[in-house]
Amino acid sequence: xxxxxxxxLLASNRSSQGSDTFHATDPSTxxxxxxxxxxxxxxxxxxxxxxxxKAFWHYRKVEDxxxxxxxxxxxxxxxxxxEDIAARAQLETALPAARLHGEMGRTTNQLRMFADLISSxxxxxxxxxxxxxxxxxxxxxxxxxxxxxxPVVVFGASNFPLAFSVAGGDTASALAAGCPVVVKAHxxxxxxxxxVAEVILEAAQKTSMPAGVFSLVHGRSHEVGLAxxxxxxxxxxxxxxxxxxxxxxxxxxxxxxxxxxxxxxxGSTNPMFVLPGxxxxxxxxxxxxxxxxxxxxxxxxxxxxxxxxxxxxDALDAFVNKAANYFQASDPGTMLYSGVHSAYQDALKRxxxxxxxQVAGETTGASxxxxxxxxxxxxxxxxxxxxxxxxxxxxxxxxxxxxxxEQMLELAKSLSGxxxxxxxxxxxxxPQYQAxxxxxxxxxxxxxxxxxxxxxxxxSAMNHGGPYPATTDMRTTSVGTAAIERFLRPIxxxxxxxxxxxxxxxx
Numbered sequence: 001x002x003x004x005x006x007x008x009l010l011a012s013n014r015s016s017q018g019s020d021t022f023h024a025t026d027p028s029t030x031x032x033x034x035x036x037x038x039x040x041x042x043x044x045x046x047x048x049x050x051x052x053x054k055a056f057w058h059y060r061k062v063e064d065x066x067x068x069x070x071x072x073x074x075x076x077x078x079x080x081x082x083e084d085i086a087a088r089a090q091l092e093t094a095l096p097a098a099r100l101h102g103e104m105g106r107t108t109n110q111l112r113m114f115a116d117l118i119s120s121x122x123x124x125x126x127x128x129x130x131x132x133x134x135x136x137x138x139x140x141x142x143x144x145x146x147x148x149x150x151p152v153v154v155f156g157a158s159n160f161p162l163a164f165s166v167a168g169g170d171t172a173s174a175l176a177a178g179c180p181v182v183v184k185a186h187x188x189x190x191x192x193x194x195x196v197a198e199v200i201l202e203a204a205q206k207t208s209m210p211a212g213v214f215s216l217v218h219g220r221s222h223e224v225g226l227a228x229x230x231x232x233x234x235x236x237x238x239x240x241x242x243x244x245x246x247x248x249x250x251x252x253x254x255x256x257x258x259x260x261x262x263x264x265x266x267g268s269t270n271p272m273f274v275l276p277g278x279x280x281x282x283x284x285x286x287x288x289x290x291x292x293x294x295x296x297x298x299x300x301x302x303x304x305x306x307x308x309x310x311x312x313x314d315a316l317d318a319f320v321n322k323a324a325n326y327f328q329a330s331d332p333g334t335m336l337y338s339g340v341h342s343a344y345q346d347a348l349k350r351x352x353x354x355x356x357x358q359v360a361g362e363t364t365g366a367s368x369x370x371x372x373x374x375x376x377x378x379x380x381x382x383x384x385x386x387x388x389x390x391x392x393x394x395x396x397x398x399x400x401x402x403x404x405x406e407q408m409l410e411l412a413k414s415l416s417g418x419x420x421x422x423x424x425x426x427x428x429x430x431p432q433y434q435a436x437x438x439x440x441x442x443x444x445x446x447x448x449x450x451x452x453x454x455x456x457x458x459x460s461a462m463n464h465g466g467p468y469p470a471t472t473d474m475r476t477t478s479v480g481t482a483a484i485e486r487f488l489r490p491i492x493x494x495x496x497x498x499x500x501x502x503x504x505x506x507x
Contacts (some may be wrong), residue, residue, distance in 0.1 A: 001084045001198065004191050006035040010048050011055075012201055018039045022220050024190050027094040027334050027369045037190045037267075040217035042390065045227045052151035052180040052213030053233040058210040060148045060178045065271045068115035071176060073110035073203035074167055077117075078196065083444030085195045089161045092189040094334040094369075097110065099297065103162045110169050110458050110479075114176035118482045121504045124488075128505065131495075140495045145504040146488035148178030150235025153228045153257040155249075156193055157240035158336050159300040164273070166190070166216065168197040169458075169478055170238030170263075177487040179235065180213045184228055187220040188337040229253050229262070230373060234485055236261050240302070240478065243267040243392075243469050249471045263486045264472040265465070267392035268419040269306035270453045273440075275409065275425035275433060278450070279315040283324050286424055290398065291375075293452040298333035298371050299396030300340065303420055303453040306393055309411055312379070312402035320400050322375055325360025332392040334364035335395065341369045344395035348374060353391060356382030360400065369397050384414060412439045417467025417474065420446045420453040445474065450465035 005013040005022075017039035023032040040048075059067075080084065086100040093100075115290065117123050124146045132139040152174040156165035166183050176183050185193035197216035204213050217224065225245075229237055229256045232500060237253060239246050246264035253262045278286060293305055310316045335341040351357055352374070362374040373396035380403035383389050388398060403411060415421075421444040425433065440447055445466035456479050458463055464479035465471045471478075476486050498506050 001079050001195060004035050004194055006037040006190070006194070008038060008040050008044050008046060008218055009197050009201065009217055010046070011211045012205070013306070015044050017044055020221070022187060024092045024188065025337065026091050027192060027337050030338070030368065033091060033191065035417060037187075037218045039219045039221065040224055042227060044349060045217060045224065045231065045459070048182045048215040048217055049228070049231045051215060051232040052182050055180045055210040055212030056150055059180055061215050062178065062209070064118040064121070067176060067178065068119050070207040070209050071111045071115040074200050074205050075111040077199035077203050078104060078108050078167060078253065081195065081199060085162070085192060088195055089189060092192055093161055093336050095161070095297070098164065103160060106458055107162045107167055110163070111167065111172045113188075113458065113481065114172045116486065117484065118176050123484060124504060126505055128252070142494055143501065144490055144491055144492045145487070145502070145505050147491050149487050149489050150179060152179045152181050152487055153232050153234050153237045154181055155225065155237070155239040155241065156183060156189070158188050158340065159302070160188050160240070161186070161189040161192045161299070162196070163215065166193045167200055169483055170240075172489045173212070173237065173483040177484050182215045182217065182228065184225055185216055185218050187218070187243045190218055198388045217488075223374040225249060226252050230256055232258070234260060237263065238478070238486070240384060241266065242394075246472065255409055261486070262472055263476055263478065265302060265419070265478050266469050266471065268466065268470045269301055269390065269392050270418055270420045270422070271412075271415060272305045272308060272309045272422040273436065274308060274310040274316075274319065275413070275423065275429055276311055276315065276486040278424040279310065279319055279424035281426060283315065283319045287319055287322035289328055289331060289452055290323055293454045294327050294375075294397045294398045295327075295330050295333075296371050296454050297337055299373070300336055300394065301454050303456060304394075305398060305453055306423065307390070307399050307401060309320045309401045309403055309408055311408065316402055320360050320375070323400075326365060326374055327361040327373050330363050330373050332363050332370040332372060333396070335369050335371050338369060340394065341371065344371055344397075347391070347393040348372070348395065348397050351393065352378060352399070354378075354382070354386055354389060357389070357399070373397065375400065377402065379403070380411060384411065384441040390416065409436055409439065412436055412443070415443050416469045418444045419464065419470045420444055420448060420467045421447040422451065422453055424450055444492075445470065445477070478500070
């Protein structure tokens with residue numbers, strides 16, 4: 001691949017009009033990385049969105065087979081350049097090479113998954129009611145189908161530099177739907193973003209896609225993101241990140257003269273309920289699995305199990321001790337960048353300093369941007385009385401809450417929205433916890449039995465979403481084939497002759 005240049009990519013044109021610049025930083029050494037990256041100006045943002053709007057009128061009519069070829073060309077290009085991209089991503093994120101190669105596999109798989117999806121017209125959810133002229137009153141011919149919404153702005157995520165960033169699920173699903181995409185690169189891994197963007201642009205050229213079908217802009221300031229959301233050509237937004245940032249984008253989109261949807265995946269503590277039968281049968285296995293899940297990727301997953309609720313007693317005490325041993329034996333890991341590390345340290349300190357919270361186990365020896373993994377415990381009364389304890393701690397920390405059976409149900413009812421909830425138990429004891437299951441169904445987008453929430457399978461049946469504040473729209477998913485529905489909207493054709501209808505809704 002060509003060397004990095006640090007400019008914005010407005011379709012196939014490189015641009016660096018402004019004077020505001022920044023560098024990526026190696027989180028392992030905290031040293032700046034070359035090159036200098038140029039923050040997008042308001043005129044560059046306007047040009048990117050104008051090019052996307054112009055491309056939309058062509059791209060929305062591109063045959064599904066041609067769009068599928070475009071997606072597959074992106075995947076093939078990423079496979080071809082995986083070594084260069086992963087090497088830069090490792091410098092910018094401190095994530096291990098094996099993790100990044102695995103994430104690249106997920107990225108290319110979901111691109112091909114959406115290519116396969118649009119190879120059949122079923123994704124358009126076509127519904128036809130033919131005319132009944134002899135009925136009184138007569139029924140006209142009605143044909144409902146999903147069509148592309150328009151240009152989509154995608155925000156790259158810090159914790160997934162590949163699978164939830166430039167060529168990630170939001171981009172793949174939007175392009176599959178027929179929507180041009182403008183990506184706001186995450187400033188923590190701008191070099192990785194540039195390399196991936198160049199692959200997308202090369203694939204667009206190879207498959208004769210319209211200029212403007214894809215652009216990439218850089219920026220550390222909030223103003224860049226807000227300008228993209230507020231731009232009149234933006235039709236929808238995809239975001240993965242913090243509650244604060246996601247809510248700011250959502251509010252900006254809602255206050256536009258023409259409001260638009262923001263599909264934001266935000267904070268989640270992913271509560272886990274450990275039932276007595278599970279503790280009796282396999283407490284050690286659950287404790288080990290919990291430690292592995294919480295520490296996976298230095299805890300920088302939106303599905304990290306941050307709250308564990310169990311019934312107080314000797315069995316839960318023994319479980320906590322076993323889990324604490326696993327936490328103490330874990331190695332500290334470097335976090336993605338300084339902002340994430342600072343936020344984690346602050347959140348962990350707030351939890352530890354809360355009256356009624358004790359640290360059960362913690363790693364030692366952390367330095368620089370490395371995180372201290374911690375498992376804490378408290379009681380149901382303390383948890384219920386402190387809203388801060390219910391908020392996500394983005395990093396390798398979890399909180400055990402001891403309760404009785406009645407308190408367990410009340411705590412479940414008090415939960416806000418989350419991406420997942422997990423129940424560890426036996427099949428025999430589940431019937432007596434049916435009320436708990438029914439409550440959790442109203443709180444999350446994915447309910448897990450005897451597993452761990454980290455590890456989100458990319459497939460048709462997956463739902464990665466949940467009630468607010470996990471997401472801004474609990475009806476949608478950001479993972480799986482149903483993700484395409486976010487960037488499609490329905491239209492109904494009434495009384496049109498066959499020759500004037502789109503091909504996919506004709507008889």
